[in-house]
């Protein structure tokens with residue numbers, strides 16, 4: 001059992017490490033380069049759309065997708081029961097996913113044999129996801145002794161379907177573009193609708209699901225309001241369907257309503273009833289998690305403004321980055337540094353101070369970026385163009401600090417998961433002040 005747990009931790013670390021590599025180089029460095037070019041030319045329209053999309057794909061699928069797959073595999077108890085064959089399949093999933101995302105990025109940026117490689121890359125990503133899906137879909141949560149599934153499970157299922165649909169849309173459009181297009185970039189009208197699916201159909205519900213599952217423990221929040229959460233997800237799905245149909249002016253209002261419902265359901269801004277669990281990480285953790293939800297509301301509101309007033313791509317871009325950097329990246333930097341050290345063999349986070357440094361810089365960078373993107377692109381204030389490159393470098397430093405902290409944890413921190421048979425209760429393990437093993441903790445089953 002101990003070797004299986006170690007094998008699962010290794011698998012998780014492989015997904016997280018490749019996700020960090022995608023985030024840093026193909027994702028963020030290319031994003032910074034694109035922003036420097038846009039600021040130099042004072043227009044987003046003069047930049048290669050293929051490069052913009054290569055950045056977006058690397059961030060959403062390369063970074064966040066790899067994290068989701070890795071954490072998803074780690075959380076399925078079945079892998080602990082009959083590990084060997086399934087773990088092999090999970091490694092195959094990692095290899096196909098990593099090759100697929102890397103191939104897509106390289107073919108889009110270097111244009112080498114892109115007509116063949118972009119659809120092949122999409123197919124590899126799809127096969128990798130189907131391997132993941134076939135493994136996790138056999139799993140029934142152990143607490144389903146209660147006849148009904150918990151609300152957070154429905155939310156994660158909706159996000160998983162969003163993930164699948166995003167990959168299907170990507171494969172179909174990749175084939176169409178490779179046959180008919182002049183470059184690997186998806187046409188603008190498709191891309192806008194596809195981005196709504198990625199943002200609100202995939203990324204946002206995953207974060208809601210994990211928040212519903214974990215934030216009560218981590219932040220000491222009051223009990224979840226499950227019906228309101230499900231209502232929020234249904235409203236959100238309506239918004240996604242309308243956005244995909246091109247009805248942005250209605251869809252954006254619906255996203256505001258869905259975001260509001262999620263906040264009410266999770267009780268994010270209500271006073272906590274218990275102390276937050278911050279041992280081993282920085283004390284500012286609850287602040288940044290709440291701040292992420294402020295960014296969610298900002299992103300949704302900017303979407304409404306974009307549908308009404310955008311003439312340059314600037315308000316859409318600001319809304320998208322309030323969502324991807326403000327909401328998603330702030331959550332990943334907060335929750336990732338909370339859970340990944342424990343999942344990776346019961347380690348302690350390498351540096352809580354570096355965690356604070358990264359999150360603070362991300363907040364500063366994102367605030368500058370979102371505000372100045374509107375002012376500059378829309379031609380409201382010329383000086384804002386000179387702030388945008390600085391905002392990109394601040395965000396790059398923030399994300400680099402996160403990557404260093406996680407890799408420092410994997411490489412430099414001792415694993416405490418060696419002395420006992422490792423069947424761990426994850427929520428319990430996560431709230432342990434120090435990784436220590438007692439008779440009680442070491443013989444519990446993993447029940448995420």
Ligand code: HEM
Pocket residue numbers: 028031032034035038044052053055056057059060064191195316317318320321324325328329392395396
């Ligand atoms: C240092 C941080 C980042 C920088 C400098 C950056 C820069 C950019 C730029 C310049 C664009 C072009 C559109 C626009 O002007 O707004 C863009 C688009 C995009 N970014 Fe980022 N970005 C960063 C982080 C992220 C993160 C963390 C994510 C996702 C988790 C992300 C996802 C996307 C997506 C999906 C697009 C749309 C691509 C498309 O047009 O299809 N970005 N980014």
